[in-house]
Amino acid sequence: MRQIYWIISFLIILSFIGKANSQLLEPPNSEDPLNLSQYSGKTVYIDFWASWCIPCRKSFPWLNKIRTTYSNEELVIIGVNLDKERAKAEAFLKEYPAKFDIFYDPKGILAEKYQLQGMPSSILINPHGQIVSAHSGFFQSKVSLYENEIQASINNYREVIREK
């Protein structure tokens, strides 16, 4: 009985701390540092990464593959780097070269704006500029989901244009 009391009080106190913290995020920033409006008509895939993030190493080859599967007109890939020191990001890129554009966000302004929940994170924006999906983490088992979402965004746009 004494033990049970122990466990309960322990968990209650701890979960309270968890809650208190989740309100730390500042309200989203409405600026557009990536100038996304220039990509109207294209699907934009934003990948947030950092040199210290191990799953990011797995996502890069896949991003490169996706880059060569679609044309620049269909799909724009932007890798947003969140390293505080640019040199670390550059060292990473030497080892894991990127075939897509890299945007450096050392202060995490974009990370804050999109309220990332994990690393890496991705955001898919359709040709009309709407966020159609967001993923936290990179999972090999979900690659087909990521690819289907990109393909769907591209296909939907083709059809919309055709119907007009």
Place this chain on the structure above:
Amino acid sequence: MQITQHRNYFKIAFNAMASPCEILLFSDSHNLVKVVAKIAIDETKRFENKFSRYLYNNLCWQINRSEGKKVKIDLETFNLLEYANNLYQMSEKLFDITAGVLNKIWHFKKDAHPPSQSSIDELLPFIGFHQIDYAKKYFCMPKGMQVDFGGIGKEYIVDRVAQLITPICEPEEVSFLVNFGGDLVAKNFNSLHPAWHVGVENIESHRCSEKLINISQGAVATSGSTKRFFDYQGQRYAHILNPITGKPVMGAPRSVSVFAGNCSLAGGMSSLAQLQGKNAEIFLKNAEVEYLCYW
């Protein structure tokens, strides 16, 4: 790359995929034409860099030098292989992207002559799409074999380019024609636009003539031996090779042009028809496709 303005259309011309490539646009906006040109050239070069047999260390190079080892492939390659496999099955093994090794011994130029049967027999074991083991993530084929995406690649890229520029042209009602060395796709987005006049090349006793066709919507692809052939002992040996015998398909039409909804379909049908030899026209009639056939 060259952009020229004509009376009521723009013409973009460049060279890629070993062919003169052109895109004609009914447009009065030079800016739109420039955007289209960039898209088309980027995409064509991307594809060429990835699949050309003549480039060092690209995907095709890796595949052809894999010597029996597994090579990692991507989705686009897998889809092209699936498509090639479809053609292989439908043609009962006559359409085969591994047949390219025969070009080592068959040289289709004037005054050439057929290679010996023994040299053909030596190569036959290295032909046959069924020997390829591939899946979504890998490709593996026996040492000594080669694949050539050239037989499907040009039509595919014509379709891709048309697909990519449609979202730009369609809202502006800019009808266009994408023509890469005779494989073409036309799209009409304004009923007032006239059809494009396209000349289909034909050779009659060393004299060049063109038959003009009108096209405003759809695709045309031509396959034939109008240039690549030789005569030997009264026989015409044309460059359509039968991968089962290792010899040219005899009695095939000099050229077959097929009209279809997309260029890959047109190209596939004309290639399959050529492989039927003298039955080409029967094949096309039975398939109920629109075609032009020169013997």
Place this chain on the structure above:
Amino acid sequence: MKSKWIFGVSIICITTFLGGCSSLGVQPWERDFLAKPGMAINSSPMDSSIDDHIYFSKEASSGGRSFAGGGCGCN
């Protein structure tokens, strides 16, 4: 009586945390230091298992450690 002692210690620690809790934690993209292998809670599991075995055979109390957590926070 004994457990009161433990309870006291944990209460002190917990209240210490609660006092400063407004600034506890980091954003997912701020884990550059935390992601290092050396910052893992048990960064040398091989060493700890060996040590546990040695001290288990030489001393009267053992255990209390183990469990993972923290680290890169990736995936």
Place this chain on the structure above:
Amino acid sequence: MQLKKNLNVAEKLALATATLLGATAQAETVKDEWQFVGSILTYSEPDRVSALETIFTADKAFDDTAKLSYKIVLDSLTGASANGAIAQDDVQTFTRPSGNGQYIIQPQETPLDDTFKDTRAQFSVNWSDRLTEDSQYTIGTNLSREYDYQSIGISGELARDFDRKNTTLSIGLSYANDSVSPEGGRPLGFSSMVIDNGQFDDEQDYRNAFNATRISGDGSIDTTELLLGWTQIINRRMIMQMNYGYADVKGYLTDPFKVLSVIDSSATAKFYLYENRPESKKQHSFFALTKYHLNDSIIDFSYRYIDSDWDIKSHTLDLRWRLFAGKNSYWEPHVRYYQQSAADFYYPYFVEGTILPEFGSADYRIGEMDTYTIGLKYGFLIGDNRTEVRAEYYHQTPKSSSNEQVIITEDLNLYPSVDAFTLQFTYYFD
């Protein structure tokens, strides 16, 4: 027939081209990844035990989130270990635990049982996977076997992340069953050691007397443990963990190889009793760890408090400081201090004629003691593979016990200190 087939060609091909041009992406199969760590260690206490231990672990990752871990431990132990009796001015003779033969201890020497020779093989498998987006489980089983001891156990753990993984709470349960089957059987608690000083008629007579001090069957120990953990990220450079653990151990907890000297008022050992421990032990533990990342180093500091109903309280302080020397190597000095109080049934000896307590043991390891460890580890790369070399020195100082009933004036070194050296080499590879 032919006609129909050809008719289909264009249609079939149209379908194939539609697939080609409107290609939908397909799933990629995941490649599996293995990671291995091998470690070899020598342990030696001068004049006492020496051990050689090898550990090999193999981890295989599946689908990014799941992991299967195997661990194999092989160790061989030889040498002598204190049997609990006190040193004497005269030669002492002890019967070996198996009953087969004797060993002789010289005057003024701490009685060591030199029959220790054991090989242990341990195998464990753990499987962990993500349960939901922010929770994870681990289940595992553990098997250990040596000549006279075997153990089988299962464990499970559930961890849940809160607040963008800044807080992790976990709960773990484990159960193990051990069985003790010493050669020659288990001694009856507080029975007197039978020593053949020529008083037996024959071997059978001795055996009968010896067997009378034995209880039948194997000893069995059931251990149930609960562990609650809280891991908290404090800031970009600091992480903390706190654990509470409860262990309930039941069964044969006596050490079948340990005895107590029964001495007279002149401190002369008259005979020896096999020790006798309670059949149950309950232990609470509290563990707190903090790691702090300085600019070029990481400090790892932990404190552990353990309290049990045997009255053994212990405090452990452990400090490791990993100093990075360049990109791929580091030095890691290590200091550990450990202090424990004695079990309430710890007696360095019994006095002849006094009433025996319910339980008693002279095993110095449950007596009061201070210990410290100093060590140094160097981590570097061999090729692309992480490698570590570690050397540690361990010193144990047992303290005098309040259960001493006779003041021993002679310098018999009742509480000898123990030194141990370890050298370890660890290699990480894929």
